[in-house]
Amino acid sequence: MRAISAVNDFVVKFANVNGSGSASANGLFVKAILRSGVPVAARNIFPSNIQGLPTWYEVRVSGDGWLGRRGGVDLMVAMNPQTWDRDVAEIDPGGYLFYDSTKPLPPSKFRDDVNIVGLPLTELCNSAYAEPSQRKVLKNIIYLGALTHLLGIDPAVVEALLSEEYASKPKLIPANIEALGIGLEYARSHMPPLGLQLKKSDAVGDRIFVDGNTAAALGAVYGGASVCAWYPITPSTSLAEAFTSYCKKLRTDADGKAKYAIVQAEDEIASIGIVVGAGWNGARAFTCTSGPGISLMQEFIGLSYFAEIPAVIFDVQRGGPSTGMPTRTQQSDILTCAYASHGDTKHVLLLPEGPGECFEFGAAAFDLADRLQTTVFVMLDLDMGMNEWLTAPFTWDDSKSLDRGKVMTAEMLEAGADFGRYLDVDGDGVPYRTYPATHPSKGAYFTRGTSRDRYARYSEEGGVYVDNMERLLRKFDTAKQLVPPPLSRRAKKQTPYGVIFYGSTSPAMDEALEQLEGQGLHLDAMRIRAFPFPGQVFDFIASHELVFVVEQNRDGQLRSLLINEGGVDPARLVKVTHYDGTPITARFIAGELKARMGSTGAAAQGEMAK
């Protein structure tokens, strides 16, 4: 039988039951590989549940540094009888099945084309430990010990990690190291190492391992956010929690007082209401949520757009519509955010690709919201937000100051400035605002969601209304120059094909493009980083015969936005979508693009027919 042989390039998937304490053992496994200098991409696949349901942890070891999901499994660590059949079926031919062999299973439960590695895990664990709580936790460490041997991980690295992990509870260290040893010793004396091997390298460098929600929260701290209102919802909850924890560390004054205010509101409507109130009053404020929360916030988002109040919303997207797939990933809130609320509205969207940009855009969003006096969305997704990614360390330029935008001060008012809250003095569509209590007798106005004139006086006259709506369009145009521009990458050879993508598709796309190039298939690529789309986006489309738009939603939402905003011929934009809730893979992208590049005419016509 074939046995896959690979060094620093394989996928290990752990099938566990949630609530079984496997997460920390699996986390240690990943850290041990990183400490060995080998890049890793790790993803939790978990249910909307606390205990008893299946959960998976997929670890891609990639010496070449590919961080997207590859697809396929080389080693399945099958610890969940509930999902045994599908877990076994998922292993690539020639791959490995690692399981608890304490109880014999009939041959029909196995496959002929995968290598079976049985560890009598329960038996080893129960003979070593009598207490149920110890058995539960240390069982995971025992299998970690066995894997250490099987994959050639240096046990000293794992032991060091265990000591760090339990540094605050040192009593637990010896027991964990002992459990690790039980698995390690059994494997050493009973099993040969697998064909999948880890070799120490130095490909990790100074990179950090962090999830996008944590990065975005840190970005909010550095962006000067001082008010946060939120309502718990997967997958955004950890963003608010990380903001809380970083604020405690970084924003507490010498007297222990908080230079921030965080409110867990009663719902998403109150969350955005608090943000709008704080933004109106001159503080930088944000909320974080997911699709259902965006649905609830619609009315306030319209108020922010029309009354021109800065607000920042982090949308960590999950599978929709409705409750959808709360613990699965998608990029399916693009359209609902771009055009949120009733009436004619358009909103700025920032589209980070991973934690690095979550931090960068997370901070920049507050400058943009103040500069443009409107809601700015930062669009994460579950894969980006809740999984840890290997990424370059965060950097900050200390010479940079926060951009508060056009704020009229008491001095300016005193000097006789003509203050019209909705008056376009600079031709960029952005008016001046005053904070409440700026001046005893000048600069006060009545903020409202109803139509009003340039001096904030209530009016339902058609001309006055249109004047204001046109100015809002000018302002949106101004945004094109302020948002992060798209990044493009030219193919090595002249090509009529282009591909557009965004967000967490990025790592899988990079890998897919290299695979395609290896097969002689060339595409120019553009990663869009914001809406409204700067002109380069449409130049890119115009300079190619066919442009694929790769997205993680059903309907090709960014493609619709491109067609709608740029007047692009739909036949030239081909939809490539992956929306089953799992992160998109390089294999999928390469496969789809290859197939469609082979039948260009058909693809274009098919799209036209739609």
Added chain:
Amino acid sequence: MTYIAKPVFHHPSLKENALGFTRRDYEGKVSTLCAGCGHDSISAAIVQACFEIDLEPHRLAKLSGIGCSSKTPDYFLGASHGFNTVHGRMPSVLTGANLANRELIYLGVSGDGDSASIGLGQFAHAMRRGVNMAYIVENNGVYGLTKGQFSATADRGSKSKKGAVNHDSGIDLVAMALQLGATFVARSFSGDKDQLVPLIKAALRHKGAAFIDVISPCIAFNNHAGSTKSFDWVREHNEAVNKLDVMVGRAPMTAQYAPGEVVTVQQHDGTVLALRKVAADYDPTDRTQAMAFLAERNAAGEVVTGLLYIDPEAEDLHDSLGTVQTALNRLSDAELVPGSAALDKVNAALR
């Protein structure tokens, strides 16, 4: 009936307060509400109260939701920033504004549709969080702007102008505010300015969530026989527990009280509230007693008014959050942005 508040204020008094402002400085635009609307009387009472407590007009922020009552902030305190938010959501916007700048005085104006129907949740949560504000509900039991539908505060059995009978129980926002932990709870009547003005003064000076339910008859749609929110009905059933005098700063107590007639309470900011007892043995600092009294008089068909509960030592949301004294919207870049050295440490912890 001459309940039109405007004439009183269209003849500006030359009298100035301690800051040199006249009442005119506290007025706003001309009201567009119906002639005789109770809400205009409340606006007039707000103007009077702000004048009397020597408030700098621009140091107050006025916020409202949607509805007739929520239009009124345009009709008073023209030098203050105002925010007419969305229906039922004023409490959250006010909460956010207050978090951004704790140094201003916040006045929320709402109606019974705005606070007891669509906004009941936000009303409740702003009260239980102890947001430092004066929250006035101009309560007429009816939707005025959409012409006469019952609101959630309409009493069971009361009749609409078209003769329909309300079968749903009425929500008593005062009882709710008491239960939810508001630290200043009062009820008044738009037709009783002597009672209302001192209550507004005290509420504006109160630290914590101050709530005043003001019965404010709707001249157009809810002032007929069979309504329990009409001028006549409220006059007949009004049962005041006390009459309030508010002494700001070091102003000498000028009123003469008979022994045992008055209870004085000093608020955080030094304001002294002198409560002349009307109902015997009513203790306005006892929340449980207030709730029981209210339930009992309500069952007897009375509309209890006055300062029903006060916790003069109340804490507010900023106290619970432990925020700095400086308004968050005035924090400098250096106070907000931790800088690159701190970021290096964050990076190190993520390896």
